[in-house]
Each structure stands twice: as C-alpha cells, then as structure tokens.
Amino acid sequence: MKLAVVKQSITPDTPVFLAGFGTRDRKSEGVLDDIFVKVAWLESMESLVVITLDALGGDRSFVTGIKEALREVFGLKSEQVLINFSHTHCSVFLTGEASEGRRGGYSLGQSQWPEKDKDINYAEDIRYFRFIRDTIISLLQHCSQNLTEGTLLLLKGNSNAGVSRRLMTEEGLMFKPNFQAETDQDLFVLQLLDSQGELKGLVFSYGCHPTCIGPNMISAEFVGQACTELEASFPDSIAIFLQGCGADIKPLKTVIDDRFKSCTVEEMREAGVELAEDVMRTLSKSGALKLTGSMQTAEVGVRLFTEPWGLTEMLSIVGDETKTDYRRRAARRTADAIKEGSVRQVLPFTITVWGLGDGFRIIALEGEVPSSYAISIKRIFSTMNVMVLGYSNGVPTYIPTGQILKEGGYEAEAFVLHGYRGPFVPENEWIILGAVKEAEERLHIPKEE
Known part of the structure; x- marks a missing residue:
C-alpha cells in the first residue's frame, strides 16, 4: 500500500454569493475561516483518489469537468475518483465550463437570487472552476511524486452530533428535532500511517447538515472546525471529513427545547470540538482493522423518475403566498x-462502490441522501463494515425515500427548487438499493498473497 495526503485553501479572494440559504440577498461579507480542497491518493494495484471540497455541492458539469481533466492528466477512470462535498452552507455551489449537466438557478457571481436562468452569468463560476481544477491537478501531481509506503487502519465509533429534523405530529410533518427517529450515528475513522507508523492522514465520516450558523461569511462550518481541532492534535497529519447521508439531519448544537435555532460562532466551534472529541474517542478504541489486500472499484449509473406534474401544479406554487419568495421564484x-x-423529468444518478480488502466498503451516493438510505444499505451488507456517503460525485437535489415522500416535508418538496417537473416517485428507493447490490457484485477482491 502506498499513500499521500495534501490540502490547499480554495477561499475566494473577493466577495461571492454564498449558496445554502434562500434568504441571502448580497455577496459574502468576509471570511470566518478558510475553505479547503483536500486530496488523498491510495495505491495498491489500483489507484484510488479521494477529493473533498468545503462547498455546498457541485453539479454534473463540475464533477465531469474535474474527472475528465484527471483522466487526461493521470489516466484515472471515473470510478477511481471519489469527489465528496462537505455541504457547508457558508460556501458556494460549484459548476463547470460545460452547460450540459449544470444545475442552474445560482451563480457565485450574482448579487441576488435570479428570476430567470437566462439572467445568470457564469463567468465567475467558470474562472473558479478552472482554479479548483488546476489546484486539484497540482495536488495530485504532488501526491504521485511523494507516495510513501503505508498502512490503512479502520475504526468504527459513533456520535450523536446530529439529530433528525423530521417530526411527525397530529398536524403533519414538522421541521423540528426528533430524538426518537432511527438515524445513522456511525462514525468511521481511517488512519493513514506511513512506514514508520506516523499518522499522515485522518479520514472521518459522519452524516449531518453543517448548518449551525447563518452569517453571510465564508466558513467550513463545524465539520471544518473538527478538522482544525484534529490537525492541532496531530500536527503532521491532514484531517479529511467525508459527508455521510445527512440530508435530514441537523446539528444537535442547534436544538433549543423543541425547536432549532441558529448558533453563535462560538457554539458552532464548540460543535466542531465535540465532533473531534468523538473522533479521538474512536481512535482510543482497541481492535483497529488493518485494511489489506487489493482495492477494487465499481460504478453504476441509473435513472430516477418524477411524477408527471403539469403547468397547473407548478403555477399553484407560484401563486401560493404562504411559500417563501425563494421557492416561488424557483417554481x-x-x-x-x-x-x-x-423541464427536467429524469435524474441521472451515480453510485460508486470501493472495496478496500474483504471487509470494508465505501458506498458513495450522488445527491442529498437521507439517513435511512445508509441504514438500509448497512442492513444489506450486514457482514462487513460499510461507510455510506451522500453528497458524492454531484449534488443535484434531495433523494427522498418512499417514506419521506409519503410524509411530505422539505426533503420531499425540494424538487421544485432544482427544476424538476414533479415529486420523485417512491420506486426510486428500490432502484438505488438494487443498483448498490449490482455495483457490489461487480467487485472482485482477490486476497493478498
């Protein structure tokens, strides 16, 4: 096994319009803390590259542009590259040079939310895409030239850093804390050690919306603060956060009584410290699993479908004064x-499965994925350790389960915000779970001699 880990700030040097909250009406007003791109290169017969970005997300135009560049420069296939977005709501949403695969409805160069897609100028987005693309290429060139013999150790813990934001009441589904909901509280920690046993990289995964704070300032949010704390504890290493299936999960720190609040900056940092402490507790456990053997990849693409709404249903949202201006504008x-x-009727959806030895899988799902997907997938693969990620290889919209569609709520209704003609159909859940099984069947992991 060979490995290398590196990072670089991608903090914009001028004000940008931050994604994440529909109430924003002007460009950013400073930098609370830097945002980063981080890269880990793993090599054992096959090369695997993890790229994480402190961004709300990115569309297919962005992801395809990055992956095509890495194929041209390094010969990396799509399934060898995992791009994961932290989903901080104090950053930007990323698009690429190509109009095909662009989500639309937003530009980091805008000063307010657009009325029409034709009003959007993507010039600043394209410049920023090129900067990030070139930065990633430079980081990977550094990695390829500085690969060192090393070891991967896996530990599994848990964290209660997040809580469900979906509470069913007699009045219907409410956006409130639900402590009784079954959620994925797994906290996976990967240690990347060099040949001397020195920690070079610390990769940890948890599923939770980074939405502690709401100021109009750039920030990696509480998950970025957790990385800062861990790097302070291990000065020679780089901490990398992988966002899990946190589409319906809010930070516990935002709970006050029976509702959610916006945290102070100090409270956000406390949430990051507490998550880092959960990582440290996991590291103190015995029984770390050494990941040996070959690394294999598989990628499956499916299509997800929407209900055939027409103009009447969409115009009813436009005319509903109880809806937010942001939602009505999108409608x-x-x-x-x-x-x-x-209008968009079908969503192309990518599933990536990585096998690191016999007993560990990373399953990466596109889009904003609720916690119950992780739970279902882990039940399917109950005999092995499975890290399930959302927000990977593109963030087009929410991917609701059948139960969420039945109950309603924000996650079920977000299709309007992202230009789809109607709600997603419940059968999509089984399409996704079936495709995960198919991807796993494509893996062939030979045992190490």
Missing part, C-alpha cells in the same frame, strides 16, 4: 421550463 423558473419543453 416560476420551472414553470417556464415546462412551457418551453425543457
């Missing part, structure tokens, strides 16, 4: 797309 754009015949 107007979607209504225009219905009129033009260009």
Whole structure:
C-alpha cells in the first residue's frame, strides 16, 4: 500500500454569493475561516483518489469537468475518483465550463437570487472552476511524486452530533428535532500511517447538515472546525471529513427545547470540538482493522423518475403566498421550463462502490441522501463494515425515500427548487438499493498473497 495526503485553501479572494440559504440577498461579507480542497491518493494495484471540497455541492458539469481533466492528466477512470462535498452552507455551489449537466438557478457571481436562468452569468463560476481544477491537478501531481509506503487502519465509533429534523405530529410533518427517529450515528475513522507508523492522514465520516450558523461569511462550518481541532492534535497529519447521508439531519448544537435555532460562532466551534472529541474517542478504541489486500472499484449509473406534474401544479406554487419568495421564484423558473419543453423529468444518478480488502466498503451516493438510505444499505451488507456517503460525485437535489415522500416535508418538496417537473416517485428507493447490490457484485477482491 502506498499513500499521500495534501490540502490547499480554495477561499475566494473577493466577495461571492454564498449558496445554502434562500434568504441571502448580497455577496459574502468576509471570511470566518478558510475553505479547503483536500486530496488523498491510495495505491495498491489500483489507484484510488479521494477529493473533498468545503462547498455546498457541485453539479454534473463540475464533477465531469474535474474527472475528465484527471483522466487526461493521470489516466484515472471515473470510478477511481471519489469527489465528496462537505455541504457547508457558508460556501458556494460549484459548476463547470460545460452547460450540459449544470444545475442552474445560482451563480457565485450574482448579487441576488435570479428570476430567470437566462439572467445568470457564469463567468465567475467558470474562472473558479478552472482554479479548483488546476489546484486539484497540482495536488495530485504532488501526491504521485511523494507516495510513501503505508498502512490503512479502520475504526468504527459513533456520535450523536446530529439529530433528525423530521417530526411527525397530529398536524403533519414538522421541521423540528426528533430524538426518537432511527438515524445513522456511525462514525468511521481511517488512519493513514506511513512506514514508520506516523499518522499522515485522518479520514472521518459522519452524516449531518453543517448548518449551525447563518452569517453571510465564508466558513467550513463545524465539520471544518473538527478538522482544525484534529490537525492541532496531530500536527503532521491532514484531517479529511467525508459527508455521510445527512440530508435530514441537523446539528444537535442547534436544538433549543423543541425547536432549532441558529448558533453563535462560538457554539458552532464548540460543535466542531465535540465532533473531534468523538473522533479521538474512536481512535482510543482497541481492535483497529488493518485494511489489506487489493482495492477494487465499481460504478453504476441509473435513472430516477418524477411524477408527471403539469403547468397547473407548478403555477399553484407560484401563486401560493404562504411559500417563501425563494421557492416561488424557483417554481416560476420551472414553470417556464415546462412551457418551453425543457423541464427536467429524469435524474441521472451515480453510485460508486470501493472495496478496500474483504471487509470494508465505501458506498458513495450522488445527491442529498437521507439517513435511512445508509441504514438500509448497512442492513444489506450486514457482514462487513460499510461507510455510506451522500453528497458524492454531484449534488443535484434531495433523494427522498418512499417514506419521506409519503410524509411530505422539505426533503420531499425540494424538487421544485432544482427544476424538476414533479415529486420523485417512491420506486426510486428500490432502484438505488438494487443498483448498490449490482455495483457490489461487480467487485472482485482477490486476497493478498
């Protein structure tokens, strides 16, 4: 096994319009803390590259642009590259040079939310994409030239850093803390050690929305603060956070009585410290699993489907004064797309499975994925350790389960915000779970001689 880990700040040097909250009405007003791109290169017969970005997400235009560049420069196939977004709501949403695969509805160069897609100028987004692309290439070149013999150790703990934000009441589904909901509280920690046993990288995964704070300042949020704390404890290493299936999970720190609040910056940092402490407790456990043997990859693409809404249903949202301006504006754009015949009806969806030896899988799902997907997948693969990630290789929209679609709520209704003609159908859940099984069957992991 060979490995290398490196990072670099990607903090914009001028004000940008931050994604994440529909109430924002101006560009950013400073930097609370830097945002980063971090890269880990693992090599054992096959090369695997992990890229994490402190961003709300990225669309297919961005992901395809990055992966095509890495294929041209390093010969890396799509399934060898895992791009994961931390989903901090104090950062930008990323797009690429190509209009194909662009989510739309936002530009980091805008000063307010656009009324129509044609009003958006992507010039600043494209410049930023090129900067990030070139930065990633430079980091990977450094990794390829500085690969060192090493070892991967896996530990599994847990954390209660997050809580479900979906509470069913007699009045219907409420956006409130639900401590009774079954959620994925697994905290996976990977240690990347060099040949002398020195820690070079610390990769940890948990599923939770980084939405402690709401100021109009750039920040990696509480998960970035956790990385800062861990790097202070291990000065010669780089801490990398992988976002799990946290689409319906809010930080525990934001709970006050029976509702959610916006935290102070100090409280956000406390949440990061507490998550780092959970990582440290996991590291103190005995019985770390040494990951040996070959590394294998598989990637499966499926299509997810929507209900055949028409113009009438979409215009009803436009005219509903109980809805937010942000939602009504998005519905107007979607209504225009219905009129033009260009509305999105099907969502291409990518599933990546990595096998690191016999007993460990990383399963990466595209989009904003609720916690119950991780629970279902882990039940399917109950005989091995499985890290399930959302927000990977693109963040087009929420991916609701059948139960969420039945109950309603924000996760079920977000299709409007991202230009889809109607709600996603419940059968998509089984399409995804079936494709995960298919991807696993494509893996062939020979045992180490």
